[in-house]
Amino acid sequence: MTPIVAPATDNRPDNGADLLLPVPDEDGAPFWEYAARGELRVQACADCDELRFPPRPCCPHCQSFAARWQRMSGRGRIWSYVLPHPPLLPAYAEQPGYNAIVVELAEAPRIRLVGNLVTAADAPLNSVDPARLRIGAPVKAVFHTMPGGVTVPRWLLERP
Amino acid sequence: MGATLKDATAIAGIGQTPFARQLPESEKTLACRAIVAALDDAGIAPSEVDAFASYTMEETDEVEIAKAIGAGDVTHFSKVGYGGGGSCATVAHLAAAIATGQASVGVAWRSRKRGSGPRPWKNTRVQLPTPGQWTRPFGLLRPADEIGMLARRYMHEYGATRDHLFNVALACRNRANQNPAAIMYERPLTREMYMTARWISEPLCLFDNCLETDGALACVVVAAERARDCRQRPVYVHSAAQGLPAQHHGMVNYWNDDPLTGPAWTAARHLWKGADLGPQDVDVAQIYDAFTPLIPLSLEGYGFCGRGEGAAFTEGGALEIGGRLPLNTGGGGLSEAYVHGFNLITEGVKQLRGTSTAQVPDAATCLVTAGEGVPTSALLLRS
Numbered sequence: 001m002t003p004i005v006a007p008a009t010d011n012r013p014d015n016g017a018d019l020l021l022p023v024p025d026e027d028g029a030p031f032w033e034y035a036a037r038g039e040l041r042v043q044a045c046a047d048c049d050e051l052r053f054p055p056r057p058c059c060p061h062c063q064s065f066a067a068r069w070q071r072m073s074g075r076g077r078i079w080s081y082v083l084p085h086p087p088l089l090p091a092y093a094e095q096p097g098y099n100a101i102v103v104e105l106a107e108a109p110r111i112r113l114v115g116n117l118v119t120a121a122d123a124p125l126n127s128v129d130p131a132r133l134r135i136g137a138p139v140k141a142v143f144h145t146m147p148g149g150v151t152v153p154r155w156l157l158e159r160p
Numbered sequence: 161m162g163a164t165l166k167d168a169t170a171i172a173g174i175g176q177t178p179f180a181r182q183l184p185e186s187e188k189t190l191a192c193r194a195i196v197a198a199l200d201d202a203g204i205a206p207s208e209v210d211a212f213a214s215y216t217m218e219e220t221d222e223v224e225i226a227k228a229i230g231a232g233d234v235t236h237f238s239k240v241g242y243g244g245g246g247s248c249a250t251v252a253h254l255a256a257a258i259a260t261g262q263a264s265v266g267v268a269w270r271s272r273k274r275g276s277g278p279r280p281w282k283n284t285r286v287q288l289p290t291p292g293q294w295t296r297p298f299g300l301l302r303p304a305d306e307i308g309m310l311a312r313r314y315m316h317e318y319g320a321t322r323d324h325l326f327n328v329a330l331a332c333r334n335r336a337n338q339n340p341a342a343i344m345y346e347r348p349l350t351r352e353m354y355m356t357a358r359w360i361s362e363p364l365c366l367f368d369n370c371l372e373t374d375g376a377l378a379c380v381v382v383a384a385e386r387a388r389d390c391r392q393r394p395v396y397v398h399s400a401a402q403g404l405p406a407q408h409h410g411m412v413n414y415w416n417d418d419p420l421t422g423p424a425w426t427a428a429r430h431l432w433k434g435a436d437l438g439p440q441d442v443d444v445a446q447i448y449d450a451f452t453p454l455i456p457l458s459l460e461g462y463g464f465c466g467r468g469e470g471a472a473f474t475e476g477g478a479l480e481i482g483g484r485l486p487l488n489t490g491g492g493g494l495s496e497a498y499v500h501g502f503n504l505i506t507e508g509v510k511q512l513r514g515t516s517t518a519q520v521p522d523a524a525t526c527l528v529t530a531g532e533g534v535p536t537s538a539l540l541l542r543s
């Protein structure tokens with residue numbers, strides 16, 4: 001079995017020591033490769049054009065095995081959010097008041113991505129005042145390269 | 161139509177170890193103790209056991225258990241996936257095997273040392289199925305975070321409040337306060353304690369989360385006819401179901417069209433289809449409560465109220481003894497013990513035998529459910 005997440009190996013005390021890195025599986029790898037180029041793309045059926053997430057080998061709509069990766073606008077809305085408190089992995093516990101959010105994409109609301117709301121692409125996970133979090137708030141994607149070299153999408157408030 | 165499961169089998173024996181934060185014995189020893197106790201309760205010799213069922217997360221396997229207790233030749237064994245979603249399905253698989261002649265005496269069990277054991281979110285190298293790459297890097301680490309996300313959305317859509325979640329926590333705690341075997345026996349909960357408790361994952365606080373417990377439980381399933389000759393009053397498996405909804409993704413079910421209609425809805429449709437009874441006929445319910453928001457979601461899914469009405473259903477003492485639907489009468493996962501929901505099955509049996517520490521007068525039907533949010537299962541038991 002392929003490990004899906006792994007810890008970052010080098011430490012960056014300001015932001016992200018030992019945060020978990022995504023370890024892509026075969027279906028998910030293109031998402032992370034596009035993210036590394038600053039593109040938010042979602043898997044789509046090459047035959048019937050249905051978007052699907054998480055990525056998988058076969059289209060649940062028409063059973064085609066042909067896929068393409070459709071570029072998204074990177075705009076969305078907060079669908080829900082939580083504020084995790086300890087006990088947590090140390091790197092997350094060191095950022096008290098951090099958030100995890102689910103974003104529904106503007107052009108495909110049933111495609112929802114888990115992420116973090118931050119004040120800037122490279123800002124800490126707790127850089128946004130929790131009081132600013134609101135379901136329905138418009139957000140836009142930015143890209144942050146984690147220690148270890150993996151790029152993940154993060155989210156900024158459209159109206160900070 | 162082929163054979164029906166309806167009342168063809170019964171739970172004839174139940175057994176359990178003590179529950180505690182930490183127990184000295186191994187999971188294997190605890191499992192054997194619970195199973196031997198359940199067989200003794202039924203009055204059936206271990207050598208007659210020919211079927212086993214447990215969870216895929218159960219670490220004591222049937223080979224070791226069969227040897228240790230002295231089972232005979234075993235002709236059916238199965239394991240059910242998805243953690244707490246598997247509890248009721250273990251009994252359902254035995255019932256199906258016995259009803260179709262694959263076996264005659266089945267044992268289902270769960271042994272778990274979670275109080276003493278590792279917490280998976282502390283292990284950065286834990287290998288996770290596919291959703292991990294989409295959630296864990298963003299600090300969505302624990303089941304409480306994953307269900308907290310659904311809870312926040314549920315509260316937003318339907319006006320559910322922390323007071324509604326408190327109603328759930330309180331009903332379970334009040335029942336545990338009546339149950340000497342419960343970890344929270346003689347430890348009352350107040351609204352102030354709840355509202356000022358530390359957060360685990362906002363909007364969920366400490367008391368919205370289940371216990372961490374060591375302990376084991378087991379039950380014995382036989383044909384209905386055989387059960388009538390056993391030591392205890394039979395508790396019939398009237399209907400049983402599993403549920404994995406279309407496009408469901410497990411605990412982080414944010415990606416299908418409607419994440420707030422979870423596996424309970426799918427299991428419920430099949431459960432009621434196979435039953436002579438409906439939600440209005442249920443006298444007492446044991447609903448999987450690893451987290452308080454699972455209760456309103458399940459109340460809706462199993463048809464006790466309409467969509468979005470699950471939180472309001474908890475008002476006015478509805479879940480207390482004497483209320484509209486007495487809930488988790490042993491204290492549940494929130495306040496008796498968290499053993500992946502198996503204690504809900506044995507408590508359902510106690511209610512229908514008339515031996516619960518929080519007995520619902522004349523209870524004749526009990527719904528038992530497994531984990532909501534993950535692929536799930538349910539049993540409708542009757543006396």
Ligand SMILES: [Zn+2]
Nearest residue numbers: 045048059062
């Ligand atoms: Zn297609």
